[in-house]
Every structure is written in structure tokens, then in C-alpha cells.
Amino acid sequence: MQRVPMWRRYLRFFGPDVRADVGDELRFHIETKVRELTEQGMPADEARRVALRHFGDMTEVRRMCEQIGEENVRKLSWKDRTAAWRYDIRLGARSLARAPWFTAVALITLAAGIGGAASLFSVVDGWIIHAVRFPNPGQLVFARGLDKRSGGEVQVSYADYADMAARLAARARMFQSLAAVAFDSFTLSREGPPERVIGASVSANFFDTLGAHPVLGRGFLPSEGEFGHHRVAIVSYGFWKARLNGDPSVIGWLLNLNGEPYTVVGVLPESFHFTLTGRSNIWVPLALNSEERSQRQARFLRMIGRMKPGVTVVQARQELQSITADLAKAYPDTNLDTGAFAISLSEEIGRHVGSQVVLIVFGVTIGLLLIACSNVANLLLVRAVTRKRQAAIQLSVGASRGRLVRQALVETLMLFSAAAVAGSFAGIGFARLITSSIPYENRGFLPDYGQVFLNWRLFAFSFAVALVTGLFFGLAPAFEATGANLTATLKEAGSAVSHSRKARRARWALVTGQVIIATVLLCLTAVLVQAFRGMWTAPLGFESAGVLTFRVSLDERQYADPARRRAFFDSLLASVDSMPGEGAAIATSVPFGDGFGETSLRIGNEPPSDARRPPKAGFSAVTAEYFRVLKTPLLAGRMFERADSAAARPVAIVNEAFVKRYLAGRNPLGRLVALSAINQREAEIVGVVTTMREDNNPGPGYPEIYVPFAQAKRFSGFILMRTAADPLSLLPDIRRRVASIDPSQPVYEAKTLEERLTEGFAPFRIVSGMLAWFGLLALVVAAIGIYGVVAFSVSQRTREIGIRSALGADRFKLQLLFLRQGLAIMAAGIPLGLLLGGAAAAALRGVVENVAPAKLVGPLALTAVLLSAVVLVATLLPARRAASVDPVLAIRYE
């Protein structure tokens, strides 16, 4: 026989060899004919000649047959190949359906992991990372006023802003434009009860400065910055979608804001989020009447500037400072100590949301994804056992290695396609869950009204990470199986086929790793949630419910005479006090608002320990009813009284923190303190009050000293009113009353104290809620993984259990057998996890306040208990089942 060359064999391995087949067939024809003829008595060589003659042109026939045959093969092989894939898909579907438990667990894990990670990434991406998307963000600077006396930030009056903008434009060196924004809230009356909407008044060039262009309608026109032409509004995309039904004909609609009709002229793009300071949903032009424009003392604006290309923030800051120095010379009455400073956009974002929050949420997400991936890896490794025997059979009947790998690939891909569908549903579900878990009153502070949309790019990313894991662990067993010893594998009966040591070790390592990751995650989330909770659960030192606050600022020239000032505030207080309610007060500061001043002080005749750094304390001037309105407990001495007038002897009230810091162990009452804030006059401490929290920092509180409002030189004050009615319903009446005293006097920053608290805590509440959810999710996914592995190892040893119990092993001992495995996982995973988690939490102390070593004990213990419980339950359930198996059934078990 002719030898077939090597490459030919190779060809034949893949498909039929047409040339050889045609040759064989024709040769068979001739040879059969020759035999028949010789059997009839014809000599062999003649028989051959006759056969060939009868056959005709052999070469031509062969050529035609080969041509047709090869075409056939080409057509068939394509069909064959797709048929094989179709067959694999059917096979995969069947094998997935035959293991519903495996399929369900894998799907749940993947869906939770991928969907959870994707939705969490979406939140971080939407709210924080891309919260601010402006063209050339490097050119944007945030500018504030600077109180040179205290070094604190202040806002800017309209007159100062207008002068600065005009001078910058005239110099045309550093800035392209300078815009101003005042955050405000509006009462929106539509059908139903009026609603408070967070918004802002902005200079007409605001959107141009940011580089934002409405998707519907237009931006503000310069003329709309004029008082009287200002009743137009631009709404955020989220507001438009959520409150105006996303109606494309919205341009021209009237919105009733604060009782006045505003025409909607624009809708901002979805990507426009100005979350840094105001979380605004409605924007109106900043339009002041001529009187308001000239008041340099009414400081309520923040500024955003766009620098020219190539200008640095430092240069911009110097430019602003040189202008404010000019203004200080021009208007010494009001601007003597007023400076300015500017910071970059990224610095501003960092101040408001804190990059640490991003990092934490990002870490939690990665952790969740890791747990889900290791779960899937584990499940696939477990699956490889079933596959191993099947593969051995397939190999022994001649399946190729490629074929087996392809089958595993098809099955893994099918699982992941299903997981992609389930995961996208889960992702959308989680996004909705996050959205709905945000209290309604907080949504206004978030972009898109707090709605979370699943970001498909991030979904794809999470899916890809899981898929790579799946392919790695799904295909590795297929390769491993093909290298297995066939006879040995086949000899092992039924499901007793075990893993190679490598795979078993990999499985346990994965479970232990999962326990470690879950421990670290739980630790971190518990510590953070606790730290965040501390922010709003720590005692406030006042009662916030039912208190309305608003602010008035007097023009320093108009009210240069202290008597006039006093008369204004006296009549304002008397007028507001006569309204139905439980008292009113005026103060220079309000908790969770600004206005906090600072004073340096000298107690009695004690010489300061360091003359260059005298002791300092927060300083506020308040009227008699202030502490009663806030319901702040008096600890010693007395409150202020009406008798503590400007003419009377200076008195002061200090808080507990002040006593602790400066007067520890001494009786504060009757002590004299000289305060820089009242021109170094000495005030007698007459009372001690509980320390009030001024902001969301839950620390021990600042030392604070209060003096009677009448005894301080103040132009600006917050009015606080406690009322049983809805505080905001009083606002129109208040505006009228203020106007009746001085019609030119604006009322601004009107908010309830509750609103101020909500605003102060919102980001932390939301983030901590999310962290708690995802910590829980991580725990559940890890529990599923642990359960799966232990349950599988039980099912693998069913026969062994049957034999043992048939031989008389008692149930308890059998359970112990498996419990030992669980305990081994715990012993390996939890201490290491706690160690790492503790270290990570300790590292957080640098970025998140309120994480103290002592506070770590609780979360760490909680984590240890929770995870131990999970491991124990995941072990005990299958162990109990194993122990209760009927020995006869167990021995027969396949």
C-alpha cells in the first residue's frame, strides 16, 4: 500500500481526504471487475485491459470526481463545524440544567457581584468622580473673600464682586471671566403643597464661565441680570426629568417660585452637576435692585472664575488680592480687612466630597467583585470534578483535547451570558435600591435628584473582570482533565472521582481568601459606618426641630451709627417675637451655618504662656433668648437678660469645652476674660452652657464664648425662631415685617435648622447607607461561596459517610468531621482578615475623622462574630445533612 505522507494524515484528521477516497473507489471498481473476469477464465492481463476499456477515460473521471468531491467537502465541513457548536451548546444547556444548584449559585453570585459592583461604580462615577464635568477644568478657580482679621473665609458682596469683575476685565491679564453664585432655596408651588427646591442665583455669565450649554433652550442673557427682567429660570436635567416629566416642550413654561412666575428658558445637560456647594436644581439670574447692588456689607456670593490659558492658580490669587487691596483703599469702611483667595476646582471638590470617600467606596466595590470572582472560580473548580470523569470517557472514545476545551468554553460562556443578563437586572435593581434608599429630603442635594443610573461602561468592566476569572477557572479544569490518567479516573466509581491535590488546594485557598476579603470589607464598612453614624448621633447640644433661621446684613454706611443698628435689630426682634411661636433670638452665628467668629482672650490677669499665640475661642454675639430658642441646657450661672445692654457691664457665657480647655477645675463664674472681639474689654463669665455642635464634625467641640448681642459691634445677624407651625410657612410674613422696618433690607439664607443639619450630614448618611448595604452584600456572597464549597465536599464524601455510619460511627462524630473543615477555614481566614481589616481601619484614621483605636474593637468583634456564624452555618447545614444520610443510600450514591 502506498504510504500516506504526514501532512496528508494531518488533513485526514480534520476531514475526509477526497483524492484518496476517489482513488480507492475507482481502484476498487477496476479490481472487482478484473477478479470477475479472471473468475470467468480470462487471463489476468487481458482482464485488466478489458476492465480499463469498459471504464473509459480514467484520468478524466478521476479529475471530475475530485473536483466535485472537494467542493462537497468544503460545503459540508462548514455545516459540520457549526453543527458541532450547536451540539456543544445543547450539551452545555443540558449539563447546566442537570446541576441546578451549581447554576443557581453561580448565577446569583455573579449577578450580585457584577450588578453590585457596577451600580456602586456608577454611583461613585456619577456623583463624585464625574460630578463636575466642565471643559478645561484646569482653568476654573473658586474665589472667596478672606477676613484678614480672623483668617477665615467669607463670602463676597455684590458690589465687591461687580468691582472685581470689572477690574479683571479691564486688566484682561489673568481671567477670561468671573461669575458669582448665591445658593438659595425656592418655594415651588405647583399642584399640591408647595415644595422647597434647592437652587441658586447666578450672574448672567455663570454658565458661560463654566463652559456649560443648555441642551434645551438657552443660557441667561446679560439683560436678564437686570432687576425686573430676571424672572427666567434654567433647570437641571434631573429636575426636568423628575419634576417636569422630561417634557421637551418645557421651554416657556411658568414655574411659580417664591410666589412669582418664572419662565423656563433652558434645561442643563445631564452631565452638568454643580454639586460642590449647592446641589442646585433651579437657576435664576442674580438680579438685585440698585440699592442691594451697592451694599458692600451683604456678603452672600461665591465666585467662580475662568483663568486665561497658562495662568496658574497662584497668579490668579495674586491678581485677586491686588484688586481687593485696591478695594480696601477705596472703601475702607467696609473693605479694610477684606481680602480674597482662590483655589483650583480639584481642591474645591476635595474639600466637599473628600477623595477619601471615593477611595473607600472604590475599595469596597473592588472587594465585592473579588469575592464574587473567587466564588465563581471555586464553583467552576468544583464543577471540574464532574467534568473530569465525563472527559475521561470522551477521551477514551476518541474526543480531541480541543473538543473538550471547546465544550468547557461553551458551557462557561453560556453561564456568563446568563450572568450578564441577570447581572444587568441586578445592577438596575441595586441602582433603584440606592435611589429609593436616599431619603427624599436629601435627594435635592444630589445630581439627578439622587437617581442612580447604571453606567453600562462600568457594567462591561465588571463583567469583563468576572469573565476573565470564569474563563481562567472554567478552562483550566478542561486542560487538566485531558492530562489525567484515563484508566485511573474511569476506575474510580461515580462521584467519588476526586480533585487533583492542586485543584483541592486551590479551592481551599480561594475560600480562605474569600473569608479574608470579606472580613476586611466588613471591618472597614463597620468602622466607617460607625464613624459616620457618630457624626449625626453625637449630641448636638440643641434641638433642631421647629427652628427657622434666616439672615439679614446691614449696610455699614447706612447703619454706621450704633444706635441705628441697635434700633433696627431691636425692632426686628420685637416684630418677629410678636409672631405666634415660642420665642425668637438674633445671633451672629447659627449651628451648621456660618458666621462663626473667633476671638483671642486673656483670662483674669494670667499672663499668656506664649505672647505670640494667645488663647483663642469661637466668638458669637447672641440675644437673651438664644439658648432658650435652641433649647441648649444651661449648666451653671444664668442666661443673658435684657438688662445686659450696651451700656451695662460686659458679660459672657462660655461653653463646656471652653471650661474644660481654659478653666479646668476652677469655678468659671465671676471670672473676667478680656476679649479681642470686643476691643479687649473685660467681660465677666456669668453662665456655662452645653457645648453645641457647629458643623458635622462630631469631635469634642470648640471652646466658644458668647456675649450679648447688644454689647458687640455687629452688622449681620441670623434670626432664629422656634415655632410649632411649619417654619417655612412663616417666611412670607417675615419678609413683610423686615420690609416694614427697612424696605431695602434683603432677607437671605432662610432655612430651617433641620435643613441645615440635613445638608451638613447628607453626604455621610448616603455613603454610610451604601456602605452598609454593600458590606451586607459582600457577606451574603461570601456566605454562599463558603456554603457551596463545604456542601460540595460533603456530597463528594457521601459514600465515605455511608460506610462510616454503617460501621457504627455516631452522628455527632460525623458532623465533627465537617465542622473541622469549617473551623480550619475560620482559623486561617478570620484572624488574618481581622488583622488586615484593623490595619486598614487604622490607616483610615488619617483620612476619616472619628476613627479611634478604641472604637475599632466593636466593629472588629462584630465582624468576627458575623463571619464565624456564617462559616459555622455554612458548614453545619451540609454536615447535618451528611450525617443523616441513610448508609445504604450513601454507599450506592453516585
Added chain:
Amino acid sequence: MEKTSLDVVRGTLDVLILKTLSWGALHGYAISQTIRRQTDEALLVEEGALYPALYRMEAKGWIEAEWGLSENNRRAKYYRLTADGRKRLREELKTWSHYADAVGKVLGATSRPQFERS
């Protein structure tokens, strides 16, 4: 339906092969000998012509081939009719008898046909 080929030799050979295979699977040589015997060696002058026809019909899906062992234990390629082939055979038979009738009528006429004038 595929247009029936009226190419006498090829069309005839196809239908003969189909008919021969309708009794059961055969290898190429057996097909050729059967046709040879039944037609008194009138039609299949060159046995080689059979094979391209078989390959073409296999491509059309009328017949399928499989390697098997012959009566004297040699590897041989056996052809079998498919469902399509069986259908094709019925159609060919119908067409063939129509054709044969028509031709037979013309050729067997005993008087000169009358032409209508228009």
C-alpha cells in the same frame, strides 16, 4: 422544483442510478453492473461515466455515501438513497413517463398530423 434536465444521457443516467439504489445500498461497481445487465449493455457504454454522476448527486443530497466492507471483505464506498433522492426519483419517473408518452405518440403516429390554418 428543479427543472428536469432533458439532457438525455445525463438525465437518463441519473434516474437509472436513483432507480437502482431504490432497492438498497450498493457500491459503485454493483450499480454499474446492475445497469449494464438490465439495459443489455446498451446505455452505460463507459462505466467511468457513472462516478461523476454519483458525486454530483451526492452534492445535491439525493444520495449519501459511506465506507463499508464489500462481499469479499474489501473497503468499498456504498451509496444509499436519501429522502430527497426518493422524492427526486418519483418526480423523474413522472417526467420520464410523460416524456416517453409524448415521444411515443409522435413516433408511433400512423397518419399524417393535420395542421390548422390561422
